[in-house]
Amino acid sequence: xxxxxxxxxxxxxxxxxxxxxxxxxxxxxxxAAYAIARLREAGLAVVIVTNQSGIARxxxxxxxxxxxxxxxxxxxxxxxxxxxxxxxxxxGACECRKPGLELYHRAIxxxxxxxxxxxxxxxxxxxxxAADALGGYGILVPSADTPGxxxxxxxxxAPTLDAAASMALQARIAVFASGGGSNMQxxxxxxxxxxxxxxxxxAGALAKARARGIPTxxxxxxxxxxxxxxxxxxxxxxxxxxAGYLKHVPDAVTRAFRGRILNVHPSLLPAxxxxxxxxxxxxxxxxxxxxxxxxxTVHFVDADYDRGPIIAQAPVWVQPDDTPATLAARTLEVxxxxxxxxxxxxxxxxxxxGADGRVIGDLHHLRENEPFAH
Numbered sequence: 001x002x003x004x005x006x007x008x009x010x011x012x013x014x015x016x017x018x019x020x021x022x023x024x025x026x027x028x029x030x031x032a033a034y035a036i037a038r039l040r041e042a043g044l045a046v047v048i049v050t051n052q053s054g055i056a057r058x059x060x061x062x063x064x065x066x067x068x069x070x071x072x073x074x075x076x077x078x079x080x081x082x083x084x085x086x087x088x089x090x091x092g093a094c095e096c097r098k099p100g101l102e103l104y105h106r107a108i109x110x111x112x113x114x115x116x117x118x119x120x121x122x123x124x125x126x127x128x129x130a131a132d133a134l135g136g137y138g139i140l141v142p143s144a145d146t147p148g149x150x151x152x153x154x155x156x157x158a159p160t161l162d163a164a165a166s167m168a169l170q171a172r173i174a175v176f177a178s179g180g181g182s183n184m185q186x187x188x189x190x191x192x193x194x195x196x197x198x199x200x201x202x203a204g205a206l207a208k209a210r211a212r213g214i215p216t217x218x219x220x221x222x223x224x225x226x227x228x229x230x231x232x233x234x235x236x237x238x239x240x241x242x243a244g245y246l247k248h249v250p251d252a253v254t255r256a257f258r259g260r261i262l263n264v265h266p267s268l269l270p271a272x273x274x275x276x277x278x279x280x281x282x283x284x285x286x287x288x289x290x291x292x293x294x295x296x297t298v299h300f301v302d303a304d305y306d307r308g309p310i311i312a313q314a315p316v317w318v319q320p321d322d323t324p325a326t327l328a329a330r331t332l333e334v335x336x337x338x339x340x341x342x343x344x345x346x347x348x349x350x351x352x353x354g355a356d357g358r359v360i361g362d363l364h365h366l367r368e369n370e371p372f373a374h
């Protein structure tokens with residue numbers, strides 16, 4: 001998935017000197033160059049968006065601004081810089097002054113970033129306030145000049161630009177679970193989670209998440225799509241992994257997260273799937289059918305239970321003395337191996353869902369390592 005990080009300039013990348021006009025006074029904040037390099041090396045576009053009302057006030061000339069910009073460009077490589085020269089008391093209202101959207105939209109058009117993940121980073125609320133309107137999220141990196149109310153309004157904060165870059169490099173993942181949460185825990189051991197949600201207040205998944213410091217939510221109305229989408233927006237979720245979640249996800253949610261919602265099922269789909277097929281019911285049906293090989297399947301989620309396009313499968317050989325419980329235990333071991341890898345691959349854009357409904361990409365390294373249960 002394409003991604004763009006919009007950075008504020010003064011107080012975020014360079015030392016904030018009001019109405020900076022002298023390129024010799026450009027001083028990078030510690031770690032800023034490294035953070036930007038990390039983002040670009042990972043394939044993210046990095047764009048600076050800055051308000052420069054000093055130009056409207058007559059305190060900075062356009063030539064002085066350009067000299068400062070050129071000096072900063074000699075220190076760090078970014079994809080583009082966009083600047084608003086206006087001041088509302090002098091020029092009147094404009095759409096390009098942050099938190100207005102014009103410069104962000106212009107950058108997205110200019111750089112061909114339509115549909116990209118969007119992250120805004122800055123030291124003021126105005127630097128990140130446009131995130132929701134852009135379909136992304138903001139990270140506040142407080143400076144000495146950050147007002148207390150700005151700190152209070154920001155959901156996500158980071159102590160440094162480099163820490164914010166680490167957050168931006170990770171997709172924000174939610175896990176939905178109804179039970180003990182072993183698959184949730186397997187995912188959490190491989191990558192950070194932004195949310196664990198359950199339809200059951202006593203779900204073990206919630207307790208495990210809290211023990212790890214992961215935010216949790218109770219889904220009190222599992223069929224209420226608007227409430228679920230509001231919860232996901234509140235936590236800026238970009239990808240959902242269902243892990244033993246026993247409620248049907250509303251169609252409006254699966255449509256909104258097309259290609260970004262996954263499930264793991266304890267059989268080789270399309271066999272032994274569908275409504276009511278979960279837990280040991282699946283394994284009892286496998287044994288009753290007398291099949292010799294079962295397994296686990298990771299798939300994208302659509303409106304129908306267990307019918308979405310398949311991302312990965314791994315076999316589990318059925319033993320003559322298997323019971324539903326023993327077969328479930330061995331299958332779960334395989335789920336714990338293929339599910340975190342699948343979630344990570346989708347989050348990183350290595351596996352995607354094409355417009356035609358076909359899965360693009362696969363998990364070559366899993367075949368090579370053969371993490372399957374005999």
